[in-house]
Amino acid sequence: MKIVFTGGGTAGHVTPNLAIIESFQRDGVECFYIGSNAGIESTLVERHNLDFYGIASGKLRRYFDWQNFIDPVKILFGFFQALWILLWRRPDVLFSKGGFVAVPVVIAARSLRIPVVIHESDLTPGLANRLSAPFCRMICLNFEETAAHFSQRSTRVTGTPLRAGLVQADGERGRQWLKEFKAFGETQPILLVVGGSLGAQTVNQLVRADLVRLTERFQVVHVVGVGGVDPQLLETPNYLQFEYLDAPYGDVVAASDVVISRAGANALFEFLWFKKPQLLIPLPGAASRGDQLENAALFEQKGYAQVCQEQDLGPGDLARAVDSVWTVRFDMIRQLGSISQPDSLSLIRQAIEEAAAAS
Numbered sequence: 001m002k003i004v005f006t007g008g009g010t011a012g013h014v015t016p017n018l019a020i021i022e023s024f025q026r027d028g029v030e031c032f033y034i035g036s037n038a039g040i041e042s043t044l045v046e047r048h049n050l051d052f053y054g055i056a057s058g059k060l061r062r063y064f065d066w067q068n069f070i071d072p073v074k075i076l077f078g079f080f081q082a083l084w085i086l087l088w089r090r091p092d093v094l095f096s097k098g099g100f101v102a103v104p105v106v107i108a109a110r111s112l113r114i115p116v117v118i119h120e121s122d123l124t125p126g127l128a129n130r131l132s133a134p135f136c137r138m139i140c141l142n143f144e145e146t147a148a149h150f151s152q153r154s155t156r157v158t159g160t161p162l163r164a165g166l167v168q169a170d171g172e173r174g175r176q177w178l179k180e181f182k183a184f185g186e187t188q189p190i191l192l193v194v195g196g197s198l199g200a201q202t203v204n205q206l207v208r209a210d211l212v213r214l215t216e217r218f219q220v221v222h223v224v225g226v227g228g229v230d231p232q233l234l235e236t237p238n239y240l241q242f243e244y245l246d247a248p249y250g251d252v253v254a255a256s257d258v259v260i261s262r263a264g265a266n267a268l269f270e271f272l273w274f275k276k277p278q279l280l281i282p283l284p285g286a287a288s289r290g291d292q293l294e295n296a297a298l299f300e301q302k303g304y305a306q307v308c309q310e311q312d313l314g315p316g317d318l319a320r321a322v323d324s325v326w327t328v329r330f331d332m333i334r335q336l337g338s339i340s341q342p343d344s345l346s347l348i349r350q351a352i353e354e355a356a357a358a359s
Contacts (some may be wrong), residue, residue, distance in 0.1 A: 036057040039057070083112070088107055126291065128150065193260040194259065206281075304332060
């Protein structure tokens with residue numbers, strides 16, 4: 001069996017693919033990847049001994065932009081590039097994690113009668129997966145409620161697959177790794193702040209505005225995104241900044257006591273695995289299609305997290321919200337501990353293998 005993977009734009013569209021790829025590669029299955037020439041996926045994939053093919057990719061926008069007149073040409077060109085790659089490599093099945101780069105690849109695969117399996121992370125599907133759905137054989141979902149949006153398609157609730165580096169993470173190893181950068185204490189709790197793979201400038205500003213308060217109680221590990229490190233804060237006690245965490249990420253999450261995060265679905269399911277109390281600051285509806293608002297509301301309803309809206313936070317508000325999470329952390333941990341998580345990796349592997357066998 002030979003499998004082609006696609007998906008990109010953010011790490012959330014790539015890292016689940018990498019978990020599946022790792023699993024298949026251990027069994028000697030041939031895999032390769034089609035992504036955007038300019039996306040984060042090329043950087044992430046190159047570390048996994050995997051053939052990567054970059055194609056032209058437009059962006060599926062819901063607002064006016066002059067690029068909207070150019071991007072259809074890019075998408076069409078990307079379709080023909082994907083078509084040529086698929087004709088050359090002849091995979092048995094395509095697995096798509098979504099993102100705008102995936103659409104031309106999915107359509108090219110369908111035109112060659114290559115079966116397609118896609119994965120939708122969010123409570124409501126993104127535009128790329130809604131466009132891809134008519135061309136696929138199976139849709140894997142994180143949330144049972146999402147199936148209503150794909151009523152004419154075959155769906156399966158699988159959850160999100162986790163990389164081996166997350167499943168095998170060790171909190172003590174994470175603390176020791178952090179000590180290499182700064183003298184973190186053994187007993188003081190760790191607050192991890194992540195804004196997604198591309199960082200979150202507003203979240204960074206909110207954290208730094210309340211840094212004095214936050215570092216009084218916590219040792220703060222702040223993942224700021226590319227170019228987000230503030231040189232003036234490098235010597236701040238109890239404060240560490242990283243542009244991005246790859247291999248050590250699982251250990252650092254395991255070592256943390258509370259997490260501040262956006263509300264991307266893949267990140268949320270990773271925090272579920274680690275049973276970490278969360279303060280969620282979802283991306284506002286004006287800057288997104290509202291998927292993070294829906295994800296965050298569901299997690300708050302289930303008692304896994306507390307939620308703050310970005311526009312409601314001023315100086316001092318973030319520190320107070322973290323204090324609130326800290327006060328009820330044991331209640332959150334009990335709720336998180338009651339979750340029965342599926343064997344996502346096995347379920348998705350099964351869907352891929354079934355699609356390949358039926359082709």
